[in-house]
Every structure is written in structure tokens, then in C-alpha cells.
Amino acid sequence: MPVEQVRVPRAGESIAEGTLNRWLKPDGAFVNVDDPLFELGTDKATQEVAAQVAGVLKILVKEGETVAVESVVASIDTDAKAPAPPAASRSAAAEPPRESAKPQAATQPAPGPAASRLLAEAGVSATAVAGTAPGGRVTKGDVIAHTDAPKKPANGTPPPPKPAAPAPAPGSRITRQPMSPIRKRIAERLLASQNTTATLTTFNEADMTAIQELRAKYNERFEKKHGAKLGFMSVFVKAAVEALKAFPLVNARIDGSDIVHQHFYDIGVAVSTEKGLMVPVLRGADDLGFADIEKRIGELAKKARDGKISVTDLEGGTFTITNGGTFGSMMSTPILNPPQVAILGMHSIIKRPVAVNDAVVIRPMMYLALSYDHRLIDGRDAVQFLVRVKECVENPERMLLDI
Incomplete structure (x- = not known):
């Protein structure tokens, strides 16, 4: 089957590599020409890389990895067809509304004290978080995972960077947060400047x-x-x-x-x-x-x-x-x-x-x-x-x- 390789574009004459910050389309998604596929970060700027052909995307490189210019990070199956548009919606009488999750939420065990505190700080309802403890109970880890997950709007625009460090866990004296890709590149450039001049x-x-x-x-x-x-x-x-x-x-x-x-x-x-x-x-x-x-x-x-x-x-x-x-x-x-x-x-x-x-x-x-x-x-x-x-x-x- 015809497959088009997705390569890291040349971002500038002095740039040999960058960081694949995030995928803007999920693995297996159908993409159209000019749809943004992924965000490439270098020590100079961040840019979106768009699809050159239409088809089904297969991701080959994980987010956060360093990628060389011209290296292959994904492929697109150009034989695949776009999904059919959804059928016209039926009338409310023809299809009764499904049961909502509210009754289940009512019986969901209350979150623990630590989770409740983080929920309050984040302004998030417990019903919006998927609980992993027995009975669907929301834990502190569930809240952290939910608030840290990137929220991508429907138009595919990448979310803005978080303005502050993550909230510390109760009783913790330190928190550890990975450097963003662009911050790592800036740090490398500054250190190189000091060491080579x-x-x-x-x-x-x-x-x-x-x-x-x-x-x-x-x-x-x-x-x-x-x-x-x-x-x-x-x-x-x-x-x-x-x-x-x-x-x-x-x-x-x-x-x-x-x-x-x-x-x-x-x-x-x-x-x-x-x-x-x-x-x-x-x-x-x-x-x-x-x-x-x-x-x-x-x-x-x-x-x-x-x-x-x-x-x-x-x-x-x-x-x-x-x-x-x-x-x-x-x-x-x-x-x-x-x-x-x-x-x-x-x-x-x-x-x-x-x-x-x-x-x-x-x-x-x-x-x-x-x-x-x-x-x-x-x-x-x-x-x-x-x-x-x-x-x-x-x-x-x-x-x-x-x-």
C-alpha cells in the first residue's frame, strides 16, 4: 500500500535537530492535507508541521524525543479513505436518550482528603475525574493526572504553556518538574556560550x-x-x-x-x-x-x-x-x-x-x-x-x- 513518510523539516541553516514536543493528531487518525501533525521545538522557535498528503497517520516517534532534521517520525497511508460523515441525527422520539452518568456519580465514593484539597485548588469537580480506586473513588494521583493532561481544543491548536509549577503534594517540601523542550535547548545554548567564548x-x-x-x-x-x-x-x-x-x-x-x-x-x-x-x-x-x-x-x-x-x-x-x-x-x-x-x-x-x-x-x-x-x-x-x-x-x- 502507498505510504508517505513524514519527516522532520529543515528549520534553519544552523539547526540540525529539534524536539518533537507534542502530536497534534492521534495515532490512527485520518488527516487531510495541511492539517497540523506535530509541534517541533528548536532552540530558536517552535513550529507546527503540517501533513503534505491525506490519509491515516501512524506515529513512529514519541512526544518529547529529540529528532534529527530529515528523520522519519510518522507515516501516512494514502490509500485509506476519509471516514464517512455521520448519518443525519434521528428525532428524539425515535431514539430515547441514553442513561447519563449522573446516577453512577451519585454513588461514587467520596474522594479522600488529599484528593479533595487538590480538586478544590484546581476548581475541578470530582465527577469530571476518572477514579481508579475501588468503586471509582478519586485519588490524589487521579487528580494530578487529570490536571496535568494537555487539553487540546477541537481546532487542533496546541494548548498554552502552564503558567506555574505543579501544586505540591500535601506535606511535600519539594516538587520536581521536567524542563520544557525549549527551556532545555535554551539552557544548552547559554552553557555553550559561556564555555566557548x-x-x-x-x-x-x-x-x-x-x-x-x-x-x-x-x-x-x-x-x-x-x-x-x-x-x-x-x-x-x-x-x-x-x-x-x-x-x-x-x-x-x-x-x-x-x-x-x-x-x-x-x-x-x-x-x-x-x-x-x-x-x-x-x-x-x-x-x-x-x-x-x-x-x-x-x-x-x-x-x-x-x-x-x-x-x-x-x-x-x-x-x-x-x-x-x-x-x-x-x-x-x-x-x-x-x-x-x-x-x-x-x-x-x-x-x-x-x-x-x-x-x-x-x-x-x-x-x-x-x-x-x-x-x-x-x-x-x-x-x-x-x-x-x-x-x-x-x-x-x-x-x-x-x-
């Missing part, structure tokens, strides 16, 4: 007065004209591009024993999502105006948070900017995103006393951090790069006038 961090600070005044004066007109707010990130992206042009090694990468100079400016902007940190890339940032940058960042951030980001959106950046200040961070040392050799960290804006023209004044200040790979970038270049960013941020009109 000679990372140092240099710090500076920027007076944000000029940017705040610029936003206060023009934001309303800017948003009305361009449909996007004038944020801080567009200023930092343009400042980073100016500094990268002045110090091109910061925009380069290492390939074996070669230095690869990159004469383009694709800037990654870190975005926090429920599945972890993602870094979509602004292509050709040197050719984008402030409005274009703000709109593009908004589009990419929405795609990332909606789970619609593609691997193409995340690949190929030459430099990254991350803003820990959105979460209240005052100072941090960002981790490199290989093969990039530098990353700029923004932080909270805090009013504090500073000396200006020999007078102590209160100014909105932001600490800046540049982590860099010392194998390629010397300390002098890193410090001067960050000084150039500071100068551009403190004098945004210079970038607007290109002087």
Missing part, C-alpha cells in the same frame, strides 16, 4: 534626559503619523549601528581561525515570551528610520508572543540588544548570542544625582553594559564602542541629522 563585560551610563524630552515633545505626532510610538529601542538600535560602523570588529564573527567581517547590520532585539527569551532580527537596520524600526519591532514582538515567529525571523543577526530594564534590572552582564561577539544590555532608568557643569542635578540615568568576546575584541575597542553608544543616546539629534 572569552566573555568580559564593560559598563557605562547614559543620561536619558534628551530622549525623554524628545519623546515628550514629538511622541503624539509621531504616533499619529506613523502608527507606532516613539520608544527607546529605536534610538538604541540606531546608536548601536553608528557604533558598529565606527568599530567594525564588534559586528564581526569568528569562524575557526578566520575573522568574518560583516558589512551589514542585522540587529537582534531580545523579546520575552511565555516560552522563554527570543531574539528576532531587524534586517538592514542601517537603512531603517526610527518609525520603521519601531513598527518592525512591534510586529516581530507580536509574532514571538503569539507563537507565530519563524526560524527565518530569528537567524543571522550580527549584534544583539537586550533590555533587562523592562523587568526592573538596574545592572546585569548579558550573555553572548554566538556566533555574535557582542551584546548590548539596557537597564532601568533611575533618577539619581549626577554632576553636570560642576553642579549636582537630578537626572534620569541608565546603566549600559556591553558583553564581548575578548578573543576578538580588545578592551579598548569595547570601551570606546560603548562610549559611542552613550554619546548617540545622549544626543539623539546627531543621529537624526547624520552628524
Whole structure:
């Protein structure tokens, strides 16, 4: 019989494997062309893989397994026919209603104290849980199994990730929860970054007065004209591009024993999502105006948070900017995103006393951090790069006038 193999698609030039997070169709189900079959997770993004042919699905790989690109994870019997549509429903008089499960539920033994507590915390009725103890009694384990089971809507959309850790068992001092596939991949990437680079961090600070005044004066007109707010990130992206042009090694990468100079400016902007940190890339940032940058960042951030980001959106950046200040961070040392050799960290804006023209004044200040790979970038270049960013941020009109 004709059988079509279902293979793991190539998710990007630098990705050799991923994790089969979950099957979106059960084994033996009839699938149509373009029906989502499974969710593939990589260290960059999560994507749904759809059926290329119609037929009956036979699953060959379990959920949670690591799968190589082009490996076979299922097959589809294309000779199988779609199930016949259900016959027209009969009238209520022709077919009496079946006995409901309510009488059985009434005689179901009451759940134990531990199970009752978990049911109350989860807001679940005991009648909704299949009991495995004698007489159908619901146990603590039954409740945990019921609440942990993934709930897939009828349209096949995968359920959103759980927002919190599982409830601890009564009297337990710890709980153990497996890492999600994407969290495991992020952990591997971060550890590899630390182990394969000679990372140092240099710090500076920027007076944000000029940017705040610029936003206060023009934001309303800017948003009305361009449909996007004038944020801080567009200023930092343009400042980073100016500094990268002045110090091109910061925009380069290492390939074996070669230095690869990159004469383009694709800037990654870190975005926090429920599945972890993602870094979509602004292509050709040197050719984008402030409005274009703000709109593009908004589009990419929405795609990332909606789970619609593609691997193409995340690949190929030459430099990254991350803003820990959105979460209240005052100072941090960002981790490199290989093969990039530098990353700029923004932080909270805090009013504090500073000396200006020999007078102590209160100014909105932001600490800046540049982590860099010392194998390629010397300390002098890193410090001067960050000084150039500071100068551009403190004098945004210079970038607007290109002087």
C-alpha cells in the first residue's frame, strides 16, 4: 500500500535537530492535507508541521524525543479513505436518550482528603475525574493526572504553556518538574556560550534626559503619523549601528581561525515570551528610520508572543540588544548570542544625582553594559564602542541629522 513518510523539516541553516514536543493528531487518525501533525521545538522557535498528503497517520516517534532534521517520525497511508460523515441525527422520539452518568456519580465514593484539597485548588469537580480506586473513588494521583493532561481544543491548536509549577503534594517540601523542550535547548545554548567564548563585560551610563524630552515633545505626532510610538529601542538600535560602523570588529564573527567581517547590520532585539527569551532580527537596520524600526519591532514582538515567529525571523543577526530594564534590572552582564561577539544590555532608568557643569542635578540615568568576546575584541575597542553608544543616546539629534 502507498505510504508517505513524514519527516522532520529543515528549520534553519544552523539547526540540525529539534524536539518533537507534542502530536497534534492521534495515532490512527485520518488527516487531510495541511492539517497540523506535530509541534517541533528548536532552540530558536517552535513550529507546527503540517501533513503534505491525506490519509491515516501512524506515529513512529514519541512526544518529547529529540529528532534529527530529515528523520522519519510518522507515516501516512494514502490509500485509506476519509471516514464517512455521520448519518443525519434521528428525532428524539425515535431514539430515547441514553442513561447519563449522573446516577453512577451519585454513588461514587467520596474522594479522600488529599484528593479533595487538590480538586478544590484546581476548581475541578470530582465527577469530571476518572477514579481508579475501588468503586471509582478519586485519588490524589487521579487528580494530578487529570490536571496535568494537555487539553487540546477541537481546532487542533496546541494548548498554552502552564503558567506555574505543579501544586505540591500535601506535606511535600519539594516538587520536581521536567524542563520544557525549549527551556532545555535554551539552557544548552547559554552553557555553550559561556564555555566557548572569552566573555568580559564593560559598563557605562547614559543620561536619558534628551530622549525623554524628545519623546515628550514629538511622541503624539509621531504616533499619529506613523502608527507606532516613539520608544527607546529605536534610538538604541540606531546608536548601536553608528557604533558598529565606527568599530567594525564588534559586528564581526569568528569562524575557526578566520575573522568574518560583516558589512551589514542585522540587529537582534531580545523579546520575552511565555516560552522563554527570543531574539528576532531587524534586517538592514542601517537603512531603517526610527518609525520603521519601531513598527518592525512591534510586529516581530507580536509574532514571538503569539507563537507565530519563524526560524527565518530569528537567524543571522550580527549584534544583539537586550533590555533587562523592562523587568526592573538596574545592572546585569548579558550573555553572548554566538556566533555574535557582542551584546548590548539596557537597564532601568533611575533618577539619581549626577554632576553636570560642576553642579549636582537630578537626572534620569541608565546603566549600559556591553558583553564581548575578548578573543576578538580588545578592551579598548569595547570601551570606546560603548562610549559611542552613550554619546548617540545622549544626543539623539546627531543621529537624526547624520552628524
